[in-house]
Amino acid sequence: xxxxxxxxxxxxxxxxxxxxxxxxxxxxxxxxxxxxxxxxxxxxxxxxxxxxxxxxxxxxxxxxxxxxxxxxxxxxxxxxxxxxxxxxxxxxxxxxxxxxxxxxxxxxxxxxxxxxxxxxxxxxxxxxxxxxxxxxxxxxxxxxxxxxxxxxxxxxxxxxxxxxxxxxxxxxxxxxxxxxxxxxxxxxxxxxxxxxxxxxxxxxxxxxxxxxxxxxxxxxxxxxxxxxxxxxxxxxxxxxxxxxxxxxxxxxxxxxxxxxxxxxxxxxxxxxxxxxxxxxxxxxxxxxxxxxxxxxxxxxxxxxxx
Numbered sequence: 001x002x003x004x005x006x007x008x009x010x011x012x013x014x015x016x017x018x019x020x021x022x023x024x025x026x027x028x029x030x031x032x033x034x035x036x037x038x039x040x041x042x043x044x045x046x047x048x049x050x051x052x053x054x055x056x057x058x059x060x061x062x063x064x065x066x067x068x069x070x071x072x073x074x075x076x077x078x079x080x081x082x083x084x085x086x087x088x089x090x091x092x093x094x095x096x097x098x099x100x101x102x103x104x105x106x107x108x109x110x111x112x113x114x115x116x117x118x119x120x121x122x123x124x125x126x127x128x129x130x131x132x133x134x135x136x137x138x139x140x141x142x143x144x145x146x147x148x149x150x151x152x153x154x155x156x157x158x159x160x161x162x163x164x165x166x167x168x169x170x171x172x173x174x175x176x177x178x179x180x181x182x183x184x185x186x187x188x189x190x191x192x193x194x195x196x197x198x199x200x201x202x203x204x205x206x207x208x209x210x211x212x213x214x215x216x217x218x219x220x221x222x223x224x225x226x227x228x229x230x231x232x233x234x235x236x237x238x239x240x241x242x243x244x245x246x247x248x249x250x251x252x253x254x255x256x257x258x259x260x261x262x263x264x265x266x267x268x269x270x271x272x273x274x275x276x277x278x279x280x281x282x283x284x285x286x287x288x289x290x291x292x293x294x295x296x297x298x299x300x301x302x303x304x305x306x
Contacts, residue, residue, distance in 0.1 A: 003036045006047045010085050019173050031078030034062070048086065052096045055079070059100060076100060111240050113250045118143060124236035130196075131215070135228055137185070137192040138212055138220075142244060144185035145169070146251035146269050149222045149244040155211045157193075162186050171270040179268050 011029060014020045020028070038058050039045050045054070058079075062072055076097065083095040113121065122143075125136045142152060151169045159168035165186070166178045189211070197203075203210070203217040210219040225244050233242035240246075248269070255265050 003040065003047055006086070006091075007032055007036065009089065010082055013085050013088075014081075021172065027074060028078040028081060031075045032082045034058075034075065035079055035082070047082075048091050050083075050096055052099065055097055055100055111242070111246050111249065112253045113238070113240065113242065113246060115254065117236075117238055117240070118250060120236040121232055121238065121242070124232045133188070133192045133196045134212060135232075137188040138225065138228070139232070139247065140185040140188045141181070142247035143251055144182045145179045146248045147179070148172075148248060148270075149225050152244070153210075153212065153220050153222055153225065156209045157211055158209055160189070160211070162190070169270070175270065177267065177270050 007029065010032065011025070014025050014028060035050075035055075035058060036047075038061060039047070039050055039054060042057065043049075043054055059072075059076065062075055080095065080097040080100075083092065083097050086092040087095060122136065122139060125139065126132050127136060129135070138152065141147065141155070142149075145167065147155070147169060148171070151171055154170060155167065159170075161167065162181070165180055165182075167181050169177055169179050171177055193211075197211075197213060198217070202208075203213055207213055207217060207219045212220050214220055214224070222244070229242055229244050229246075233240075252265055252269060255268075
C-alpha cells in the first residue's frame with residue numbers, strides 16, 4: 001500500500017475506533033507524515049517495507065534536529081501506534097518500532113499550593129464582587145474534586161448529586177466518572193446557584209444545563225478561568241506560578257500526603273494509567289523527607305534548629 005492511503009486509514013482508525021482527541025489526532029498524523037517524508041526521500045520505500053534499521057536512522061535524524069526529549073518521545077509514540085494499526089489490518093506481522101528506545105524523560109514535578117497557600121488564595125476572592133460567589137464556587141470545586149478546567153466549564157446541573165455527595169464528570173475521550181465533592185464546595189455551589197447564576201436573565205439555550213455561566217448566560221471559557229486564577233493568585237501574594245491545573249495537582253498531592261490510596265486518587269482524577277498518578281508519590285516522598293529533616297531528633301536540620 002502507498003503512504004497516502006495507509007495514513008488515511010490510520011486517521012479513520014484513530015477517529016472511529018480509538019476516539020482520540022483532536023489534539024492527539026493532529027499530533028499522530030504529523031508524526032507519521034514526518035516518517036513518510038523521511039522513508040520516501042531516504043529509502044524510496046512504502047510503509048509496509050519499513051524495518052528497524054530504517055527507523056533507527058529516522059530516530060537519529062530527529063535527535064540531530066535538536067528536538068526536545070519530550071517531542072522525540074511523542075513522535076516515537078505516534079510511529080509505534082501507526083505500525084500497530086498496520087498489524088491490526090494484517091498488512092504487517094511485526095512492529096518494526098517495538099524495540100526502539102527513545103530519550104529518557106525526567107518527569108517534571110508540577111507546581112502545588114500548600115494548604116496555607118490554598119487558604120490564602122480562596123480568601124482573596126472578594127465575595128462582594130458581582131461574580132464573587134461564582135468565582136469562589138469555581139475554585140472550591142477545582143480544589144475539592146481535582147477537575148481539569150475543561151471538565152469544570154462543561155459541568156452540568158443534571159450531574160450534581162449533592163444529596164449523596166458526588167458529581168458526574170465528562171473527562172477525556174468522553175469517559176464519565178463519579179467524583180466525591182465535599183460539604184464546603186457544595187455549600188459554595190449552592191450559594192451561587194441560589195443567588196448568582198441567573199442575575200441578568202435566562203441562560204443561553206445551549207448553556208441551560210451548564211453550572212458556571214458568565215454575565216451573558218453562556219458557559220465560561222477555559223481562558224477566563226485562567227485569567228481569574230492569575231488575578232486571585234496575585235491578590236493573595238503567591239509567588240508560585242498558579243494555573244487552574246495547579247488545583248488539580250494540589251488536590252491529588254494533599255490526598256496522597258494524607259494517606260489516600262493511590263488507586264482511589266487515580267479513579268478520582270480519571271487517569272487511565274496508575275503510572276500517571278504515581279507522580280504524586282514522588283511529591284509525597286519529598287514532603288516526608290522535609291518532615292524528617294525538620295522534626296526527627298537525629299536529623300541534621302533539627303540539630304541546627306536546636
